[in-house]
Amino acid sequence: MNCELAHESIVMAVYGELPDDAAHNLERHLAACHDCAHERDQVQALKLLAETLPVREPDANLVARSRMRLEEALDALPPKRWLERLVQKLRNNAATVQAAPIAACLLLLAGAGAGSLGGYHFAHARAAKAEPPRTADVRTVSGSLPDMAQGAEIASVSSIVRQPNSQFVEVHYNQLVPQQVRGSLDDPAIRRLLMLAIESAGNAGVRDDSVGLLAAECRAGHGCQAAGIRDALMVALRYDRNAGVRQKALDGLQPYVAQDLRVRDAVLEALLNDSDPRIRTEAINILEPVEADTSVRQVLQSVATTDRNPRIRLVSRHVLSQVGEIQ
Amino acid sequence: MGATRAINGANRGQNRAESRAPEMELIREAQAGNRAAFDSLVRQYEQQVLRLALHLTGSEQDAEDIYQEAFLKAYRYLGNFRFECSFYTWIYRIVTNLCLDQLRRKKTRREDQAVILDHSGDEIDMLASVSDERAFSNPARELDRKVLGIRIQEALAKLTPRERMVFELKHYQGLRLRTIGEMLNTTEETAKNTLFRATKKLRAQLAGLR
Numbered sequence: 001m002n003c004e005l006a007h008e009s010i011v012m013a014v015y016g017e018l019p020d021d022a023a024h025n026l027e028r029h030l031a032a033c034h035d036c037a038h039e040r041d042q043v044q045a046l047k048l049l050a051e052t053l054p055v056r057e058p059d060a061n062l063v064a065r066s067r068m069r070l071e072e073a074l075d076a077l078p079p080k081r082w083l084e085r086l087v088q089k090l091r092n093n094a095a096t097v098q099a100a101p102i103a104a105c106l107l108l109l110a111g112a113g114a115g116s117l118g119g120y121h122f123a124h125a126r127a128a129k130a131e132p133p134r135t136a137d138v139r140t141v142s143g144s145l146p147d148m149a150q151g152a153e154i155a156s157v158s159s160i161v162r163q164p165n166s167q168f169v170e171v172h173y174n175q176l177v178p179q180q181v182r183g184s185l186d187d188p189a190i191r192r193l194l195m196l197a198i199e200s201a202g203n204a205g206v207r208d209d210s211v212g213l214l215a216a217e218c219r220a221g222h223g224c225q226a227a228g229i230r231d232a233l234m235v236a237l238r239y240d241r242n243a244g245v246r247q248k249a250l251d252g253l254q255p256y257v258a259q260d261l262r263v264r265d266a267v268l269e270a271l272l273n274d275s276d277p278r279i280r281t282e283a284i285n286i287l288e289p290v291e292a293d294t295s296v297r298q299v300l301q302s303v304a305t306t307d308r309n310p311r312i313r314l315v316s317r318h319v320l321s322q323v324g325e326i327q
Numbered sequence: 328m329g330a331t332r333a334i335n336g337a338n339r340g341q342n343r344a345e346s347r348a349p350e351m352e353l354i355r356e357a358q359a360g361n362r363a364a365f366d367s368l369v370r371q372y373e374q375q376v377l378r379l380a381l382h383l384t385g386s387e388q389d390a391e392d393i394y395q396e397a398f399l400k401a402y403r404y405l406g407n408f409r410f411e412c413s414f415y416t417w418i419y420r421i422v423t424n425l426c427l428d429q430l431r432r433k434k435t436r437r438e439d440q441a442v443i444l445d446h447s448g449d450e451i452d453m454l455a456s457v458s459d460e461r462a463f464s465n466p467a468r469e470l471d472r473k474v475l476g477i478r479i480q481e482a483l484a485k486l487t488p489r490e491r492m493v494f495e496l497k498h499y500q501g502l503r504l505r506t507i508g509e510m511l512n513t514t515e516e517t518a519k520n521t522l523f524r525a526t527k528k529l530r531a532q533l534a535g536l537r
Binding site for chain 2: 042047052055056063067074077
């Protein structure tokens with residue numbers, strides 16, 4: 001260490017800014033250099049001298065005066081316009097994002113992922129609402145698109161196969177072909193379609209019409225002997241979400257409560273479990289011819305005490321009080 | 328010893344980070360327009376700001392003006408604070424720049440502030456607050472100290488504004504040279520060299536004093 005460097009190091013050492021290794025070298029130099037040792041004494045004396053000029057703490061009056069003056073000045077500032085506030089907010093947000101680049105990237109990825117997933121699910125849901133397509137036979141075409149039935153549209157393409165080393169491809173696609181048919185309610189084909197319509201999950205109006213027509217046929221005694229129609233009405237009574245459809249199914253089953261135990265059991269289930277009080281009331285009325293049946297009486301007794309509708313409880317008790325001998 | 332210092336330094340850093348968390352929330356609220364939050368920040372730093380301004384300018388009125396201007400600037404530009412440094416460094420940067428401007432104006436007008444003036448312009452006895460149990464029994468020594476103080480003030484006034492600022496922040500405010508460099512928008516090395524020059528000049532000015 002030379003003396004010029006030592007003089008600089010002395011100042012740093014006196015003010016506590018000298019690293020330990022440099023301090024060690026300085027000590028070694030000062031031990032050998034009398035002039036630099038004297039220099040150190042002079043700098044230490046200067047530090048002591050400067051400390052005789054004390055740093056005065058601001059008195060309370062000065063602080064209070066300054067604070068009051070500042071508050072007056074801040075109160076006098078005009079409020080920021082909405083545009084300035086908006087710009088400031090955007091800047092702060094940008095600064096926050098800038099200060100957290102990894103978080104910003106993750107946020108961007110999460111947003112893009114959520115958007116893609118949402119879009120996929122939306123498109124998938126829309127496609128699922130379409131009717132199941134008929135699978136068409138494989139046809140060979142050339143030069144033009146295949147002839148389509150009037151009003152038919154291609155629902156989807158299920159597979160594409162390219163023949164090796166050729167320009168020919170085989171495309172499997174599904175087609176939707178709307179159809180219509182007319183006939184009498186006694187026509188088995190019409191009845192079959194009406195029973196299929198009861199299972200039409202998405203269209204309550206179609207289910208309501210088909211159940212109404214079949215129930216009317218059954219009440220009129222028109223060929224309701226077939227187990228299929230009664231089964232379809234019982235399914236509608238038990239499971240349809242629409243109370244109007246269930247009501248019509250119950251009306252259609254009414255003629256068969258006495259003779260068909262399956263129908264009686266379906267009506268008893270409706271009395272116990274249906275959410276609509278009108279249907280439960282209707283079920284009590286329908287069960288009147290068979291109110292002496294043990295199962296019916298047990299259900300009526302249960303309903304008379306546990307049904308949440310007071311009127312239904314009352315009607316059940318009334319029916320029970322009028323029952324004669326067990327049949 | 329090097330490893331111990333490294334561990335202690337890491338612990339101090341963690342403590343500083345933990346203690347800065349509430350202040351960061353306060354700053355964010357103030358940036359969002361919460362006046363009470365800004366007032367809390369002012370209260371945290373007003374003593375230090377006034378102390379520095381008062382010691383540098385020697386005038387209560389000037390110190391008050393610097394306080395006013397510094398905090399108004401802080402309020403106006405708080406939205407630009409990006410937490411890249413501590414708020415303490417940021418506010419001190421504003422204050423030191425204002426003090427430097429003040430020192431430069433005084434240098435231009437060739438005013439030597441050898442005494443401290445209060446807000447009404449009366450001289451304040453700087454050494455009156457320094458307790459000395461022998462003051463009443465040795466008035467001559469008391470006078471010597473007063474004269475000494477004035478001589479030191481005169482020597483400080485002969486430094487350049489930048490040298491005066493570095494010496495003030497290092498010697499009287501006790502800041503690290505690295506912090507001083509950040510506040511004055513320069514490097515630690517430059518602050519070191521400035522301090523060295525300042526001490527050399529002061530030694531030359533105060534050579535005859537004992």
